[in-house]
Amino acid sequence: MRVPPHSKYQMPTNGENQNSYGESDTKVARLIKSYNLDADTGDRLEELWTADGDRRESLRDLADRFNKALLETAVAAAGVSTVDGEIDNLYRLLTSDDVSSGNRTEARARLEKNGVDVDQLEHDFVTYQAIRSYLKKVYGAEYERDSETTRVDKVIETSQRLQSRIRSVTEKSLTQLKETNQISLGEFHLFIDITVLCEDCNTQYGLVELLREGSCECQSE
Incomplete structure (x- = not known):
């Protein structure tokens, strides 16, 4: 699902008809189209989800794989050159709970300086549930153990999403207070x-x- 450096994309607009692509109204399908990802992107996701043994990737792994493709496309479209492993590191800086606020802010600032709309990009990042919905609706794909873990996975996903949102809002607020000299604080980690x-x-x-x-x-x- 690697995106060639010359690939272009168009950010989806809020008023876009979700069924205009004729394939599916799922978020993943729309993003494949709007970011002009490789034609076999969906095939590859389906193959990895239903593979046997060690070749199989979880829905969370597939969501990360897909999001990195979006990031790589956005970076390439902005004309930013990257070295091997840099997209993985940028994705980690934007999404990992283990990253300090200073490093996250620095990564965002670098991307925004080069013309990448980070807010839109993060809005477009998908969850494992979006990947599942896409694979089931478009490919009719099933994984036999999926139904056994769905409820627990949903609780984990919701919890992690809420914690990520709280972290993001709190980090932004603390950074603003720090920059306006309303509090004194060094580089911090929440x-x-x-x-x-x-x-x-x-x-x-x-x-x-x-x-x-x-x-x-x-x-x-």
Whole structure:
């Protein structure tokens, strides 16, 4: 799904007819069209999701793969040259919870200086749910264990999305206060976690950890 350096794209407009492409009204289908991604992008996503063994990629991995293609297209269209691994690093700087506010701000500023609309790009980034919807509606694809994990995955996805939003808003607010000398603060890193305490077994877990483990210590007792 690598995008050639000469590829161009057109950012979708808010009033665009979602069915104008004739293929699907899913967000992924619209973005494949508007960013002019490779014609086999959807085929590749479907192949990787339904592959056997180690070749299979999860919906979250596919969402990251797709989002990196959007980022690469936007960067190439802005005429910015990149070296191997740079797109992966830029994506990490824009999306990872482990990145400091200073590094994230620096990455955004660099992209915006070169003509990349970072706000639009981040709005276009898709979730694993959007990938699933696209593969099911367009390809009729299914993965046999998908239905078993859907509900837990949805809770994890919602939690992570909310935490990411809180982090983004808080980072922006702190940066603005810092730049206007209303607070004194060096380079900072936000830690936003949801912790679950089971009062029966007195064990404490991060929310995502608990959901992935499937039980607290009560189960072992």
